[in-house]
Amino acid sequence: MGRWSSGRGPLYVLLAGRLRRLIDDGELPPGVLLPPDRALAGALAVGRTTVVAAYELLRSEGRITRRQGSGTRVAGAPSASGVEDAPVDPIFxxxxxxxxxxxxxxxxxAPGDPPPQVAEAYARIVPELAQISGDIGYYPYGHLVLRQAIAARYVDRGVPTSPDQILVTNGGQQALSLLAHALLSPGDQVLVEAPTYPGALEALREEAAVLRGLPVGLEGFEAAVRERRPALAYVIPTHHNPTGAVLPSLARQRLARLAAATDVPLVEDEVPADLGFPGSPRPRPLAACSDAVISIGSLSKSVWGGLRIGWIRAAAPLITRLARVRAVHDLGGNVPAQLAAAHLVANLDALxxxxxxxxxxxxxxxxxxxxxxxxxxxxxxxxxxxxxxxxxxxxxxxxxxxxxxxxxxxxxxxxxxxxxxxxxxxxxxxxxxxxxxxxxxxxxxxxxxxxxxxxxxxxxxxxxx
Known part of the structure; x- marks a missing residue:
């Protein structure tokens, strides 16, 4: 193997990223013995400390195990001690x-039973589909009807929003992946809550980000920004997954304003925001406090996962950038689903x-x-x-x-x-x-x-x- 080039980010992060992809793609299956530190360092013409740091990063993620006497192995197979590791399945x-x-x-x-309103919404759009003419159906930004409905919902919640600030995605997971791909380089530090939604951790790790955990609500954000200089922060402020916590109003304002003042993009995951119990007040989104906040939403938890409708709300220039990234992989979402979703979004509170x-x-x-x-x-x-x-x-x-x-x-x-x-x-x-x-x-x-x-x-x- 040839000498490695640093490219983007620290060398150990790039090495960990290469190994991570081989593990996640199944090229290095569970139980495989990885080369010793010195052997791999010699093969790659890098220092042993680079290999050790890469291995430690993968060990902290649970992708490998390192034990004295049994070497470094891909996690998931019986170990020398006879204790069986949990299977690694990042694609779940x-x-x-x-x-x-x-x-x-x-x-x-996620809800296992789509509500009857889903079938009703599809029935309503049949005449609309019959009238389509001269439309190839590619909408990298999302269909305008749905973008207008989503923007109107933000306006109703006190967040001035225009359709050009909305990108429709195939679910909230795609929204996270697009943001991570567009905003992160290997080795970038990202502040996340500990614990948090595991799908977000996977999307961030896929870009070889270095994740730093803070208490729920990103408590200690200001000090962490000074110390870590993060490229991104991710928070679930309303009905947090998994703790159910709701960030108080004053804490929301302070977090949003600190993110703006320190120029750290703050991703607000609002996917669980519609899941309040009867009588529970619904706080305003963080995006109401600062233009620096990027919001993501989805119908997967409030309506049905099979609908595969999500979105990103952000400044128009970032939305344009994300649409370009999205178009490389996906020219647009399912148009009938988006037309049906427009009816559902407009009547979401009635569900x-x-x-x-x-x-x-x-x-x-x-x-x-x-x-x-x-x-x-x-x-x-x-x-x-x-x-x-x-x-x-x-x-x-x-x-x-x-x-x-x-x-x-x-x-x-x-x-x-x-x-x-x-x-x-x-x-x-x-x-x-x-x-x-x-x-x-x-x-x-x-x-x-x-x-x-x-x-x-x-x-x-x-x-x-």
Whole structure:
């Protein structure tokens, strides 16, 4: 192999990025033994410290394990100690596709039943489709009708917005990926909450960013900016995923203004913002406080994931830049879906999500209190999941036990770049009541059979949405 060129970013970040892609693409499958530090350094004609730093970055992400006597291996295979690591599946296909076995999937927090308004919206657009003429249907920015509907919703919430400030995407995940690709270079530092939405962590890591965790709400933002000089910050201020926290009004204003003053692009994830319980006040978006805020939204959690409609709200020049990036990979989204989504966005508040969400939340919380009373289950005002602290053990090893009892859950370590959430698991309440009841039955059986390992391992688990 030839001598490496530094290109963009520190050399160790580029090396980690190359190895990360090989692991994620399956070219380096679980269990493969990687070259020793000195051997790889010699093959690449780089210093040993570069290889060590790259390996440590991948180890912190859970993609590899490094143990004295057994070398450096891709995570996911039985180790020398006999403890089995959790499988690495960054694309989270297993948690999105239906399974043939009897395993209940409690990982993907999205509504499983599209509301009747989805079918009604599609029925309404049939005459519109019949009248289309002379239109090739490519809209890299998104269909104007939907962009107008999204802009109008921001205006109604106190955020002056024009359609040229909106880019329609194929879901919120594509919105995150586009922003990460456009705004980050390898080695750039990004401030994220710890814990946070794991799909965002994957999108940022895909660009070889270095992630720095702060408490929920990005507490300590100002000091971190001075110390780290980040290229980007990411926050979920309303019904935070996974804790359900809501950032207070004054804290919102201060965070938005600090981002503007320090010239740090602040990405506000508003995907869970429509998931408040009855009577819960809905705070104004961070974008109402500063033009420096970039907002992303989606219908995946409020309507149905299969609709694949998301968006970015930002300054018009950035929207133009993002549309150019998007057009390289995707000339535009599904036009019928966008026309139907325009009707749904305009009537989103009439869907009455709050009552059903609260009922399912209360059902799950009551079952946990009855059957697993030693678990710490917080009180929340909205959202889609519970951030549960286990009384002993760790989320990774318990998730393996739960899987053996027919339930797939999300361990907390995969949501926290600081490594401080090993004792947590995330449980969502978007399933039907009978499914939640069965899930708690399996959780209880698994908990009674659970024995924490003597030698804990904390690989990065499969991510979920």
């Amino acid at each position: 296909l297993d948690s999105l596709e239906a399974r043939d076995d009897d395993v209940l999937l409690a990982i993907c927090a 009455d999500l709050a009552t059903e969400l609260k009922a399912r939340h209360d059902h799950l919380r009551a079952l946990l209190a009855e059957h697993l009373p030693t678990w710490e289950v917080p009180t929340i005002r909205g959202g889609q999941c519970l951030w549960v602290r286990l009384p002993h053990g760790d989320g990774n090893s318990f998730a393996q036990t739960a899987l053996r009892h027919g339930l797939a859950i999300l361990p907390g370590s995969g949501l926290d770049v600081t490594g401080s959430s090993d004792a947590y698991v995330r449980l969502h309440f978007r399933a039907r009541p009978e499914q939640l009841t069965e899930a708690v039955t399996r959780l209880t059986t698994a908990w009674h059979a659970y024995h924490p390992p003597a030698n804990r391992v904390t690989p990065r688990p499969a991510i979920a949405i």
